[in-house]
Amino acid sequence: MDFSLTDEQNKLRQEVRDFLDQKLKSGAFQITSNGWIESFSQDFSREMSRKGWIGMTWPKEFGGQEGTYLDRAILMEEMLRYQAPIGYHFLSDRQVGPAIIHFGSKDQKETILPKIINAEVSFALGFSEPDAGSDLVSVRTSATEEGDHYIINGQKVWTTGAHRADYIWTLVRTDPNAAKKHKGLSEFIIDLKSPGVTVRPIINMAGVHSFNEVFFDNVKVPKENMVGEKNRGFYQIMAQMDYERAGLERLMQNYPLFEYLVEYVKKEKRNGEPMCKDPKVRNTLAQLEIEYQIGRLFCYQVAWTLTQGRLPNYEAALCKAYCTQFEKRLSDAATRILGLYGQLMPGSKWAPFQGDAASSYLWSVSYTLQGGTVEVLKNIIAMRGLGLPLG
Ligand SMILES: Cc1cc2nc3c(=O)[nH]c(=O)nc-3n(C[C@H](O)[C@H](O)[C@H](O)COP(=O)(O)OP(=O)(O)OC[C@H]3O[C@@H](n4cnc5c(N)ncnc54)[C@H](O)[C@@H]3O)c2cc1C
Known part of the structure; x- marks a missing residue:
């Protein structure tokens, strides 16, 4: 079994990172947890469009690149790692476009798909x-x-x-x-x-x-x-929901928080001792790293299943249920490790990481609900994965 990406895929990742590094430096956006969904920039989406990064997996006849879902997963992973402002196009790209390609009329395909690809319309x-x-x-x-x-x-x-x-x-x-x-x-x-x-x-x-x-x-x-x-x-x-649940954003939307946390404990002291030497802190972060890597594999499994031309119904349910619960554990751990400072919201000058821990703690609840609650996803896993009868 070979989990490694191809040279082309590694090149794509580097190209996306270079693009985002340059945008970040130019002040086009800031890295804050949940920034990807809160920030809505048609200009940024237009730049992504010029790179061919909207409609990446769509057929060429509809203006797409016919890239694989693994390519798209790499693109999304980097966009979310940087919290790039993709709110303008991301629902249209992920769900609306593919649904029109599958079910839309000739006229809808001709009029709407080019507008999505060119970041001229938002859904x-x-x-x-x-x-x-x-x-x-x-x-x-x-x-x-x-x-x-x-x-x-x-x-x-x-x-x-x-x-x-x-x-x-x-x-x-x-x-x-x-x-x-x-x-x-x-x-x-x-x-x-x-x-x-x-x-x-x-x-x-x-x-x-x-x-x-x-x-x-x-x-x-x-x-x-x-x-x-x-x-x-x-x-x-029902077919469209599988595309929604397949998105890598489920795991990566709070990734900056994890990175901040690791850097924070390396620098900060508590009771005169470096926090990174505290066995409880180390244990918690190591456990989160294990869970993050598991979640990442689930995400890539979903992208791979889509690349094979199958709808990842069971796999997407498993991935979303796991990853959104991971986000809750991550933000819970962050607020605990930061102590009372972890409860300070964005805007407070004393809040570490611009209040991302507290804000993520509050946001993370909703991720386990939107696009199918964890309980509903567990029903899918029980039926489609384990063959249990309808509850
Ligand atoms: C941040 C966020 C963004 C959203 N964005 C959108 C959007 O853009 N467009 C949109 O249409 N909707 C959106 N939603 C709505 C979302 O899809 C619904 O919240 C979700 O489907 C759950 O529906 P509900 O809120 O009515 O809860 P309910 O369905 O009433 O569920 C209430 C509780 O009962 C449990 N439950 C329900 N049925 C079962 C069952 N059969 N077995 C076991 N437990 C069950 C649920 O798990 C939950 O805990 C968004 C939600 C959130 C939180």
Whole structure:
């Protein structure tokens, strides 16, 4: 078994690092935990586009590079290690584009895919509703056919980035009388500037405006904005979720915190002794290193499975469940090692690493929920991995 990367892949990693080192020096962004999702820069995304790093795995006929998912994993690993501001394009690149390639109409492929590749358009994902999260089949937002368009009414919630995106990719009910709830759902692309759309901020417990409520009040949407087949939306989403769960960001989003922590204990003293000599501190960091390396292997296994042309359903569930729980353990360990200073939030002059430990502690909870909660992922692992019956 050979785990090593090819010369080409190592070259790609170096090229990405050189690019990011140069951007970092120019002040284009700063390395802070969660920076990759909080920072939204169309200019930065345009530069990535010019490098061919948006749509990297897409077929050439749709403007992609036909790179492998391992190439994309290398790219993402470096972007997240540097916390580069990829919020503008990253959902479109990872999920929206591949979904249009699989299920979209000829017109959607011709008009939307080039805009994603060129960083000219940004998407939010509107699946969850107040009464439909894990149980997505309970979606109630409705689309009623009227002439050459649909009328949308309802509400989405926890919609990341809807306050900055141009469009929302959403799941709505097109057949309220379907015998089975999951058979009455369809996917639509909705312009967030349409009359009748209201985006209302939700501030998360880390004090950040990252997600929103989105309300639809008689919003008129052209019929051609439906993606794929009417009433097949749920099946389409299930395939798309595997791409979402496959992302390496699950493990790497708090990596800077780990690096800061290791450097911190090398320099700082507690009770007159270097912290790095404290057996408890050493033990904790070594344990985190073991877990980090395990998580990294899971991430590469998912990328490899995708590269083989298989959907990593079980592997992605395992990877996301493990890695997001690792992030919780990492930020928990950071706040413990830093003592009371670890509780200081960004903005405090006494906070080590600009308050990243406290901020990550608060953010890490949400990672175990978004894109499928750990409990739901464990259900997938039990059924698809262990062959246990539905619980
Ligand atoms: C930071 C963040 C960003 C998000 N961004 C988006 C976004 O951009 N777009 C979007 O559509 N949604 C987004 N979400 C919503 C996310 O997808 C949902 O929070 C998630 O699917 C869980 O749904 P819920 O919150 O309704 O919780 P529920 O589904 O109500 O779950 C509540 C609890 O019950 C448990 N549970 C539920 N069902 C089962 C079961 N069958 N077996 C065992 N336990 C179960 C869950 O694990 C959880 O602990 C985001 C969430 C977060 C935290």
